[in-house]
Amino acid sequence: MPRTIHSATTLLLLTAALCCPALAHAATPSASAGPPLEWKWQRFRAWEYPASAAALGLAFYLRFAGPTPSADWKGGILFDDWVSERASIQSTTQRRRVAKLTDLFFYGSMGYRFVDSALVPSLVWRSPDVAFQMTMIDLESFAFVSITLWGTQALFGRERPLADHCADPAFSASEHSCLPSSNEHNRSFYAGHPAVVLTAAGLTCTHHSHFPLYGGGAGDTLACGMMIGAAAMTGVGRIVTDNHHASDVVVGYGIGAFAGWALPAILHYRHRSPALTQARSSGPPVIQATLIPMLDEHQLGLGLGGIF
16 A cells, blocks of 8 residues: 555656646746637547547457457567667666656656646636647547557567566566466557657647747747657666567657657648638638739820739
8 A cells, every 4th residue: 555655646746747847837928917829720520529439448448358468479570689688677676666667657648748738728828728629639649549559469469578587586576467367468569658658748749839838938848858858768768677679669659759749730730720711711801902004105194903
């Protein structure tokens, strides 16, 4: 019980560390009575709600109720063994500490996205509509990562690199994944922790590039940079603790980059809001005209030409 409380407290402190600078920067615009934020891009469409819910539902089924992945794929490929031989942590105590840190980044990044997308726009900027749109985009991106992650692990069970150390009694006694009944033993491909944290980083950078959530400038840039740094540390941590091969992390980064940057841009930020476009087209007619000099052998003067 004390260990559980300590872990929960540490997680809350990490989330607070990520969120407090955000709220500090965001409080300044509110104090100066800045105008509410306005959503100007493609809104969350009707089909995206069931699609995101179905992806999350199927993903959680595969993870918690689906079959345990078998070891269909063992060993490294390409540069995996070279990286593992040079980067793997040998100390069991240090390995556990680093692995716990990656867990904190994993859960903390998702907690930060809730604060950043749901609370800051609604409470600080008085823009619940923007908060709702950003939160739904976050859920959509995390749903994509969830279904691809747990779907891939169910189809291609890859043994974790730490399996090579499970023959050591001291190591196996402290590593739950070494147990024959463990559901984690063959979930190496692809690396979920780096994918999730980089997704959170991409969402942070994407949202802050379109909204001055922390007042614009250094505050918003810092939020993006900190999250990218957290994603980098998470990937390294999963490799040095032998939870994933380097190739697993590379694929995870690719999925995270797509979910965090490309997916929100493709579905939302690349398109202006249809309502705004329609409002412009239904507004008063625009008159474009210019004066044209008229000169010939019979007249000298000016004419008016254009679109009326």
